[in-house]
Amino acid sequence: MASRHRRAFPLPPWAGKAAPEAEAAKESITVTVRFRPLSPREVRQGEQIAWYADGETIARSEQNSNNAYAYDQVFGPTTTTHHIYDVVAHYVVSGAMKGINGTIFAYGVTSSGKTHTMHGDQRSPGVIPLAVKDIFNIIQETPNREFLLRVSYLEIYNEVVNDLLNPAGQNLQIREDFQGTFVEGIKEEVVLSPVHALSLIAVGEEHRHVGSTNFNLLSSRSHTIFTLTIESSSPCAQSNEGEAVTFSQLNLIDLAGSESSRVETTGVHRKEGSYINKSLLTLGTVISKLTDEKATHIPFRDSKLTRLLKSSLSGQGRVSLICTVTPTSSNYEETHNTLKFAHRAKHIEIQATQNKIMDARSLIKKYQNEIRRLKEELEQLRRNILTGTPLEDTMQKKHHLLETKGDFGLIALSVLHGFVGFGETFKNPPKEKMRTSKGLLNWLKLRKCDSGPTNLTSSHGEKPSSTKSLPALSTPLWIAFFNVPSEQRMSDYMLAENVPANLLCVGHGEFPSDSLPVHETPLVSTKTSDHVDILREQFNILSGEVALHQSVLKCLSEEAGKGAMNEQIEMEMKVVNDEIKLNKQQIVSLERRISHSMSDSQGKHDNLELALPYIDIPEQLNEKAFKLEVKMADNKIMKDQLEQKARKCQEFQEAITDLKGKFSQALEDNVLLSERIIFQHNTDIVHEAGSQAHKGKPLPRDVSDEFLKKALQAEIDELKQSVSELSEAKAQLDSRNQKLLEESTYAKGLVLVTGVELKSLSIKVSKLMKQNERLASQLASGRNSTQRRVSHGPRGARRESHIKRYEPANRGDMNPCSGREQALEAMLMEKDQRQELHTKIEESKQKEAFLERELANMWAVLANLKKARGMDQEDFDAKYNGSWA
Ligand SMILES: Nc1ncnc2c1ncn2[C@@H]1O[C@H](COP(=O)(O)OP(=O)(O)OP(=O)(O)O)[C@@H](O)[C@H]1O
16 A cells, blocks of 8 residues: 555665665664754753754864764754654664664763653654654555564663563563573563554553653653564465564664763662663773774673663664764763764674574464464354354354464454554644653553543443553454454454554464563463453453343344344344353353463462572572672772872873973063063163254154053053963962862871871880880890909809809809890890881881971972962062053
8 A cells, every 4th residue: 555654665865875785784883963952941041052063964062173073964953853763763663674673772961852852742753653653654565564563661770670561570681592682571562553552652651760850850760672573474375384584673772861970969869870870881881892893802791781782782783873962061071972972883883684584483474374274263163154054063163262262372364454643643632741751652641541532442442541551452352353253343343453454463461382582480470360351351341242132132022022023033033142142151161261260370379489488599699799790880980980080180280380380481481571671661762862862853752652652552461461371370370279288288287197106106216215225234234244253263263163063052043144144135136126116217207207398398389389479460560560650
């Protein structure tokens, strides 16, 4: 069917000649920059433009025109999202419809317009709703293929993956298999129309973490990934068994905004901010490593975001990066960083290839086969009815069909054409103002709930509730399929949902377990309760049908009562009676299955309770490991910041030295200049006097005065200029002085503390020295007495012999001697210790002297600076006063 939206699958406008996609030519990430307009607040605050779009591909700094970066496209503040979609996103979406994976994401600081770009609002739908609309247009415009669309929607909040379509799906794990990374246990919903897809996003947005920051009232505090899984193949009627199915994933990502360290945050906000910054930092690192040929390791695993984006960033599919920036001068640095990030990303090479999968892994093929089989069975039933096979048999078969097929894919192949387009839905936006959640999706939800039946309303006239909208949307389709006797009535259901002809509609929550890329364990109870819900809904519908048939039967019997009972009425009554009987049998069977499912779920629940304590342990471990990871990342960031600060300090020091040099140079220049002026002044006077003497007549006084005044004025202007430069330099020096003063105060404190310590040390030392002296004198006296003993000669010798003779008796006399020796040894040891202390004291004294010297230096620098400032002022005053005098 031709449509005014018809578009081929183009390459982006800047790609030059179109390379055939099958050849998988090397491309690079499409990187674009979008400037947002100044907000009313920024206008009120008189913000200046610091960056602007210079032409179509350049972002340039207003302050320094050499600061400019080139991209695939740069969009100015007046560009509409629709235009941006056409230029950078349609190309990725159309690729996804042909089996080439696609990723579109918005990157930028908080309040730069990421959500505005990705989600938009009622006046200006964003890339996500436009992509959804585009996808359904493409499906309609490709009648020779059948499509199966599934969506999932997740957020990464504080490095935890949460399922936005399933409140029970919290802290999901990321796994990897041969196909790439996937989120274990994420809920996937089959979508049937743009409104259906958007209602799912609206449901998800309700669960997204949003907070208010200094810059943005509704700031996204989490990254979100909306994934559309697209399978397509030729229609089942023509398909041959070996034919490949194309399979692709389209990721539409709204990142949380990085937060400047200038922003004062506390508590939860700071934690959120640090997680956001950490993951964006990792994204930046991954991108720079990907563009660095020498890099051997790409740290994809350092954050959940980069893990999930691994296959997109490593080049398996088309990627479009939209960098949103604010033009204001107060965000100059942040914008500069975003531009640098975008510039780096431009160098990532990708090789987009078409994914093809064979039958075994294709969900669409399974459904096509299932549909074919169901059709055959239906045909058989119809034939049985026509050939007069006993009704009991037919009903049993139909009942059997419900029993067996109801548990597997509840599948219907739509045979309708045309659905109410997206544009129609948005033609008359409501007046309500959004209050709590961001974007058009919330509006859609409000509209859905507030404004009565829309095309989301089920054929039973029930309005889907905000969170339970999904069963209400999809369940009637498959229930209709199994309960409606004619295809015509099934078509009515389809019409109510506006499903494109070639879109496969699959019952919600009823995928054959082997075909789902979902690991079930944690969701067993949820799935069971879903199943019971579905059965109950089936039960309600069947009861409704019974009631309806009974009222028809009543009408028919009243009709029959009025007149002669004709054959046709009799036949109709028989058919209705049969229907009632059939429905009642189905109700009984449903009741059985409901109680069965419930007891099953109870059993599973018991098992689950037993296993619960053990299930928790790895989770807790994971949590701990995860917290550790975050702490480590925080440490790394803090270390980086410290290093940066140290570098800045170094730069300041250098700047101070530089300024000092300049200052003294300027002072010298000043002196020279004033000398020159005085000299010039004197020369002029001499010249005037000479000319008067020479010519014998004086120069006119006013001419010479004029000349002198002009010369002086010029010099004074020059001086003024240099004085103003000097005062600027002085102001800078003043601030440096202040810092130096603070440092010197600190150093002084240190010196004081050291002084106190030194004092106590010196007291200790003097005590020790006294002790030392005492011991030394004792030692000396000990030595003297020994020498005296030796020098007493024969008397001494006699005494020695006497001692020897009476040794045992005199042992008591010897003891004081050996005791003294021990004391002497101890004294010697003490002496050694004292010497050690002495050296330590010497060292401390040296340190003190060094610190004192440093302090003196600082004071000298300060004094010089003060002197220089005083001199400068005096000089200036003197010159001015002198020259005008
Ligand atoms: N191109 C634009 N035109 C008009 N208004 C815009 C544009 N971009 C952003 N805005 C407005 O600026 C404000 C902040 O935008 P938005 O919420 O999209 O920022 P964000 O980058 O998603 O912020 P955060 O990261 O905090 O969620 C919103 O009020 C939005 O409507």
